Amino acid sequence: xxDNMPEDHQNAVLVRDAMxxxxxxxxxxxxLVPTAVAQGRRRRLRxxxxxxxxxxxxxxxxVFGVGALPLGGGGETTxxxxxxxxxxxxxxxxxxxxxxxxxxxxxxxxxxxxxxEPSMANLPAAERERREQFQQRAxxxxxxxxxxxxxxxxxxxxxxxHYQGETKDGKAFRIIFSVRxxxxxxxxxxxxxxxxxxxxxxxxxxxxGRQAIAFSFLSDSPGTTATLVQFSYGNSDVSLxxxxxxxxxxxxxxTSKQLLTAAGDPRFLDLVQYADKNPMQERQIxxxxx
Numbered sequence: 197x198x199d200n201m202p203e204d205h206q207n208a209v210l211v212r213d214a215m216x217x218x219x220x221x222x223x224x225x226x227x228l229v230p231t232a233v234a235q236g237r238r239r240r241l242r243x244x245x246x247x248x249x250x251x252x253x254x255x256x257x258x259v260f261g262v263g264a265l266p267l268g269g270g271g272e273t274t275x276x277x278x279x280x281x282x283x284x285x286x287x288x289x290x291x292x293x294x295x296x297x298x299x300x301x302x303x304x305x306x307x308x309x310x311x312x313e314p315s316m317a318n319l320p321a322a323e324r325e326r327r328e329q330f331q332q333r334a335x336x337x338x339x340x341x342x343x344x345x346x347x348x349x350x351x352x353x354x355x356x357x358h359y360q361g362e363t364k365d366g367k368a369f370r371i372i373f374s375v376r377x378x379x380x381x382x383x384x385x386x387x388x389x390x391x392x393x394x395x396x397x398x399x400x401x402x403x404x405g406r407q408a409i410a411f412s413f414l415s416d417s418p419g420t421t422a423t424l425v426q427f428s429y430g431n432s433d434v435s436l437x438x439x440x441x442x443x444x445x446x447x448x449x450x451t452s453k454q455l456l457t458a459a460g461d462p463r464f465l466d467l468v469q470y471a472d473k474n475p476m477q478e479r480q481i482x483x484x485x486x
Contacts, residue, residue, distance in 0.1 A: 375471035
C-alpha cells in the first residue's frame with residue numbers, strides 16, 4: 197500500500213479487505229446452499245463495500261489487562277486476570293502430545309463444499325491431532341470469554357479456525373478464530389467512521405502494547421450484523437469474528453467491546469502466541485485495493 201495514500205482511503209481499503217476475508221472464510225448457509233449462491237453473496241457484499249465511505253475517526257485507546265474498560269454512560273467494567281494456572285506462554289500447547297482437555301466438546305461435522313476449501317482430513321495423523329487439541333482448548337476458552345447468548349461453542353472438525361456457537365433455542369453462530377501468517381499488509385490502525393455497512397468501532401491497547409480494532413458490520417443476511425476484532429501478533433494477523441445465524445435472521449450476539457475484552461484475556465493471547473509460533477493456516481496474500 198503506497199505511503200502517499202491518504203489515511204482515510206487506506207482505512208477504506210483495509211476495512212473492505214478485512215470484511216472480504218471474513219466473507220471468503222464462510223461456507224454456504226449451513227452448507228445447504230449451492231456454491232454459486234455463496235459467490236453471489238460475496239459479490240453483493242463487495243459491491244456494498246465499494247460504495248461505503250469510510251474515514252478515520254478519533255478514538256481513545258482503551259488499555260486492557262488488570263485495568264478497567266470504560267463503557268458508555270460513565271460505567272466501568274474491571275477486567276481481572278483469570279486464576280486458571282495457565283502455563284507460561286513458552287510452555288503452553290507444546291508441539292508434543294498434550295492430554296485432551298476436559299470437558300471434551302464433540303466437534304460439528306461439516307463436509308467441505310469444494311476441493312479448494314481448507315480441510316484437516318488429509319493431514320498426517322500427528323498434525324491433525326495437534327490441531328484438534330488446539331481447537332478443543334480454543335472452544336472451551338471462547339465459551340468462557342464470549343457472552344452466553346453465543347451458546348455452547350464447539351469446534352468444526354475439518355477446519356482449524358472454524359467453530360460454532362449453538363443456543364438452546366436452535367440458533368447457530370459461526371465463529372472464525374484465525375491466526376494466519378501475515379502477508380505483509382498493514383493492519384487497520386484507526387476506527388472507520390460509522391456507515392451503512394460499518395455499524396460501530398472500538399479501539400484498544402492489548403497487553404504488550406498491541407493495538408486492536410473491533411467493529412460490527414452489515415452481513416449479507418438482511419438486517420443482521422457480524423462482529424470482528426483484529427490485531428497483529430508476532431508474524432501473524434489475528435482475527436476473531438462472530439457471524440450471524442442467517443437461517444434464524446439473528447445478529448451476532450456480541451459487541452465490539454466484548455470482543456476486545458476477550459482478545460485482551462491472557463489465556464486467549466497464550467493461544468494466539470502458540471498459533472503464531474506453530475502456524476496452522478496458510479499465509480495470507482495481500483493485494484492492496486484488489
